[in-house]
Amino acid sequence: MITAFLFDIGKVIVDFDFDRASSNLRPYCSFSGDPIENLTDLRHELEIGAITGEAFATAAMARIGFSGTAGQFVACYQEIFTPNSQMWTLIEELSANFPLFLLSNTSDIHHAGLLRDFPIFEAFAGGVFSYSAKAIKPDPRIYTATLQELPIAAETTVYFDDLAENIAAGRRHGLVSFQYDATAHDACLRFLEDILHNPNKGQERVPR
Numbered sequence: 001m002i003t004a005f006l007f008d009i010g011k012v013i014v015d016f017d018f019d020r021a022s023s024n025l026r027p028y029c030s031f032s033g034d035p036i037e038n039l040t041d042l043r044h045e046l047e048i049g050a051i052t053g054e055a056f057a058t059a060a061m062a063r064i065g066f067s068g069t070a071g072q073f074v075a076c077y078q079e080i081f082t083p084n085s086q087m088w089t090l091i092e093e094l095s096a097n098f099p100l101f102l103l104s105n106t107s108d109i110h111h112a113g114l115l116r117d118f119p120i121f122e123a124f125a126g127g128v129f130s131y132s133a134k135a136i137k138p139d140p141r142i143y144t145a146t147l148q149e150l151p152i153a154a155e156t157t158v159y160f161d162d163l164a165e166n167i168a169a170g171r172r173h174g175l176v177s178f179q180y181d182a183t184a185h186d187a188c189l190r191f192l193e194d195i196l197h198n199p200n201k202g203q204e205r206v207p208r
Contacts, residue, residue: 081114103137160177
């Protein structure tokens with residue numbers, strides 16, 4: 001029997017496009033190239049929790065010659081997300097009967113912006129995030145932390161993620177895992193119909 005759901009954020013609950021952040025940043029930059037590409041190493045440190053959002057903003061602004069304020073930089077950096085409305089509908093339906101949780105590779109900056117800007121996250125009872133877990137999916141440490149910190153049992157929890165390597169890691173940790181594709185949302189609905197009505201299938205299915 002399924003008792004809980006675990007969701008990735010990017011490309012599942014919301015889409016994202018870092019080109020939007022680059023476009024927002026360019027008018028303030030003395031750096032002539034793509035500002036987001038120029039920050040790749042700092043962004044990784046931010047997502048894995050090696051540096052704070054404040055430290056990231058300070059270092060990033062200096063590197064790209066950002067002439068605005070730290071608040072303006074953060075606002076530009078946060079503005080990359082758009083809703084996946086079909087998944088929002090599903091989340092609202094599931095939240096009426098199941099506890100929902102998050103498992104995401106993200107930064108403290110983006111996490112704060114998502115909670116502020118997208119009310120769908122009120123449907124979630126908690127989550128584990130790479131910046132606080134100090135590990136990025138598919139690192140097994142973040143899955144171990146998830147199963148230790150959240151009130152879920154792997155074998156009765158459905159896990160949605162868009163990346164095959166993360167789904168494989170989820171299965172290795174016993175989660176009932178489904179690789180989500182927003183362009184094939186109906187496949188997700190069929191999977192749920194199947195798994196909720198045939199709970200003994202569990203890990204027998206390898207949905208794609």
